[in-house]
Amino acid sequence: MQNTSKKVLMLFAILAVLVGLFMITVAPFLIQTSMERVLTVLKVVIEEEPKYASGLLLFSFAYPFYRGLIFIGGIILICLAGPISKGKEWTFPVSILASAFPSVGGMFMLMPYVSWVDGFPIPVIVAFVGLLFFWVIILLRNVDKWQKWGQFLTMTFAGMLATHAFIVGIGNFRVLLTRANKPMYDGVGEWVLAWSQPIQWMCVILLFIAFFQLAARNPSGWWLTLISVISLAAIDISMQIIRLTMSESTSWDYSYGLPMIIGLLVVLFIPKFKAALLNEYPQPMA
Numbered sequence: 001m002q003n004t005s006k007k008v009l010m011l012f013a014i015l016a017v018l019v020g021l022f023m024i025t026v027a028p029f030l031i032q033t034s035m036e037r038v039l040t041v042l043k044v045v046i047e048e049e050p051k052y053a054s055g056l057l058l059f060s061f062a063y064p065f066y067r068g069l070i071f072i073g074g075i076i077l078i079c080l081a082g083p084i085s086k087g088k089e090w091t092f093p094v095s096i097l098a099s100a101f102p103s104v105g106g107m108f109m110l111m112p113y114v115s116w117v118d119g120f121p122i123p124v125i126v127a128f129v130g131l132l133f134f135w136v137i138i139l140l141r142n143v144d145k146w147q148k149w150g151q152f153l154t155m156t157f158a159g160m161l162a163t164h165a166f167i168v169g170i171g172n173f174r175v176l177l178t179r180a181n182k183p184m185y186d187g188v189g190e191w192v193l194a195w196s197q198p199i200q201w202m203c204v205i206l207l208f209i210a211f212f213q214l215a216a217r218n219p220s221g222w223w224l225t226l227i228s229v230i231s232l233a234a235i236d237i238s239m240q241i242i243r244l245t246m247s248e249s250t251s252w253d254y255s256y257g258l259p260m261i262i263g264l265l266v267v268l269f270i271p272k273f274k275a276a277l278l279n280e281y282p283q284p285m286a
Contacts, residue, residue, distance in 0.1 A: 001087040004142040012137055013085035016077040016095060019133045023074025023102055027126050028067055031109065034122040035063040038112040045116055054177035058170055059112065066105035070126065073098035077133070093215035095137060100159060100211045102130030107163040108170075134159075147217070150273035155214055157264040158225055162207040164257040165232055169200035171253060188246045192239060199235045203228040217279040226268055233261050 001009065038059055046053050076098040084091045106127025113121035138152045172193040176182070185191035206228045213221030240254040267273050274280075 001084070001089045001092055001141060004087060004140070006087075008140050008142075009085050009087050011140070012095075013081040015133050015136060016081045016084055019099065019129055020074040020077030020081075022129050023070050023077070027070050027074070027102060027129075030122050030126055031063055031067045031070070034109055035059065037117055037119075037122075038063075041116045042112070051178050052174070054174045057177070058174055062166075062170060063109060066101070066109065069101040070105055070130075073101035073130075090216075092137065092141070093212045096134065096155065096215040097208065097212045099130050099134040099137075100155075100208065102126050103134050104159050104162050104166070104208075106130060107160075108166050111167050144276060146272040147276040150267065150270075150276045151214060153267045154225060154264065154273070154277060155211055157260050157267065158207050158210060158214075158228075161229070161232065161257055161260040161264065162204045164260065165200040165207075166204050168236070168253060168257070169197050169204070172197035172200065189243060192242050196235050196239050199231060203232050206231075214277060217277065219278045222268065222274070222277045225264065229261055229264050229268070232257060236261075 004012075039056060042052060042055050042059065046056070077095060080091045080095055080098075084095065106123045106125070106129075109123035110121050110127065113119075113123070134155075135152070138155070139148065141148065176190070176193050176197065179186060179190050181190075185194065206224050210221050210224040210228065213224060215221070236254040236257055240252065243251065243254070268277070
């Protein structure tokens with residue numbers, strides 16, 4: 001950050017204030033409106049398909065949860081505007097994490113619009129405002145190109161994978177809450193959901209930690225990302241095979257994360273990207 005021009009640093013600071021204000025004043029109302037639309041439509045869907053009944057509980061919890069994270073992230077960005085304008089290096093990983101909240105959360109909240117809700121997908125606004133700051137502060141910093149593009153690709157893929165993992169975890173939990181024989185499990189098709197669900201959400205937490213560490217060029221960021229990718233690949237591929245061969249499900253939901261998994265693995269192991277992300281060589285200026 002210290003090698004970035006004062007004009008660009010001022011741009012970062014202004015964006016931090018504007019995006020932060022959006023996250024604490026506008027986003028909460030957009031999320032509330034979006035949640036009410038989702039719950040209203042879901043109540044109708046449940047009348048014909050009771051298996052979705054637990055979706056009311058899960059969405060009425062998950063939307064406010066992400067709203068809370070986004071609100072705190074907005075406070076963080078506003079508070080960091082001053083240090084960002086001075087080029088303090090420590091502000092980069094903190095602001096990356098703060099802007100990841102609306103980016104990942106907004107994309108998760110977009111999911112019901114794909115399946116049930118008609119009309120303009122309101123959460124896309126929240127997601128892309130977060131992505132605006134997320135991408136701008138990565139790409140406009142004056143750093144080595146391998147570091148810049150390594151961080152951009154890795155953290156973008158990681159955000160997409162975190163979104164998918166959270167959605168899969170919600171789907172797993174939804175089915176578990178409405179299974180007919182609870183608390184028992186009626187065959188392998190159900191008990192594997194209890195295997196997958198916590199792993200999905202644990203990996204989301206690891207990926208959020210990885211955002212901070214990758215931005216700080218701490219080697220733990222590279223390793224946390226790799227561990228999350230391997231864990232999700234192992235469980236998702238296993239779950240997809242088990243559900244297609246040993247249960248009545250024909251869903252391919254678990255395979256949707258594979259492009260992000262492959263993309264992340266490629267970026268993590270390209271030698272120059274890997275060296276930059278692991279902070280293994282001095283960084284000349286771009």
